[in-house]
Amino acid sequence: MNTLRERLDESVAALRARDARVPTVALVLGSGLGAFADTLVDATVIPFAEVPHLANVTVPGHAGKLVIGRLKEGPSPVVAALAGRIHLYEGHSPDDVVYNVRALLTLGARNLVVTNAAGGISPTLRPGDLTLITDHLNLTGRSPLSGPNEDSLGPRFPDMTDAYDPALRKLAHAAAESVGQTLREGVYAGLLGPSYETPAEIRMLRAMGADLVGMSTVAEVIAARHMGARVLGMSCVTNLAAGVSPHALSHAEVEETARAARDRFIALLEAILRGLA
Ligand code: HPA
Numbered sequence: 001m002n003t004l005r006e007r008l009d010e011s012v013a014a015l016r017a018r019d020a021r022v023p024t025v026a027l028v029l030g031s032g033l034g035a036f037a038d039t040l041v042d043a044t045v046i047p048f049a050e051v052p053h054l055a056n057v058t059v060p061g062h063a064g065k066l067v068i069g070r071l072k073e074g075p076s077p078v079v080a081a082l083a084g085r086i087h088l089y090e091g092h093s094p095d096d097v098v099y100n101v102r103a104l105l106t107l108g109a110r111n112l113v114v115t116n117a118a119g120g121i122s123p124t125l126r127p128g129d130l131t132l133i134t135d136h137l138n139l140t141g142r143s144p145l146s147g148p149n150e151d152s153l154g155p156r157f158p159d160m161t162d163a164y165d166p167a168l169r170k171l172a173h174a175a176a177e178s179v180g181q182t183l184r185e186g187v188y189a190g191l192l193g194p195s196y197e198t199p200a201e202i203r204m205l206r207a208m209g210a211d212l213v214g215m216s217t218v219a220e221v222i223a224a225r226h227m228g229a230r231v232l233g234m235s236c237v238t239n240l241a242a243g244v245s246p247h248a249l250s251h252a253e254v255e256e257t258a259r260a261a262r263d264r265f266i267a268l269l270e271a272i273l274r275g276l277a
Pocket of ligand 1 (some may be wrong): 117118119120196199213214215238239240241242247254
């Protein structure tokens with residue numbers, strides 16, 4: 001088995017052969033946002049399966065792909081968008097979960113924008129709210145950095161202060177204002193899943209300082225900070241968390257709210273990405 005470094009170098013060589021541009025931003029598209037990748041122009045579409053070592057999604061009918069391109073009109077950075085995310089709850093290792101992000105950062109992207117769907121724990125959050133992640137609690141019990149450190153990627157003990165970059169957060173707020181949107185803020189608790197939380201777990205998470213809860217993001221952010229990339233994280237609150245909500249949680253509700261918020265989320269995302277041009 002090749003080392004992580006060798007695998008990343010092989011993936012990057014294959015990506016460069018398909019598109020020589022160096023992306024400014026690596027973008028992870030969360031639930032309901034995958035179609036954003038198809039709106040990019042001057043686009044190179046690369047199915048994960050066509051690049052050595054890229055981790056592929058296991059949900060049938062949702063083949064993962066990378067799209068390298070630019071926003072439709074106006075100034076745009078080169079964006080490398082991952083449509084199709086790999087989750088720990090599918091049984092993937094933390095290394096697999098972060099592999100595609102690591103590949104894009106190795107390709108040269110210095111900014112990572114991660115998006116997700118999350119449950120709202122804070123009583124001030126409502127379904128449909130777009131929320132900037134200010135910090136996280138990694139409660140998955142796993143880390144993409146466990147095992148031997150790959151020194152060429154980053155240090156053994158990376159700092160996680162300001163993991164969600166203050167300058168990018170400022171840029172996001174300015175972008176939200178420019179498109180007339182309200183952008184909330186909160187601390188994201190990342191759990192393994194795949195069951196939703198119990199009401200007792202949500203009370204625990206609230207006491208721990210969490211405003212949002214979800215089953216993704218934290219591993220990718222840890223890997224990106226290890227590699228020194230700047231990170232921006234955004235959640236769409238798709239439901240009130242268990243026990244906060246008067247009714248049972250369902251994936252259908254999460255999908256429905258994500259769908260309803262999609263156009264707003266995409267408009268905000270575009271404004272933020274433009275700010276990175
Ligand atoms: N909990 C965990 N993950 C989620 C939720 C939730 O309430 N909503 C969307 N993803």
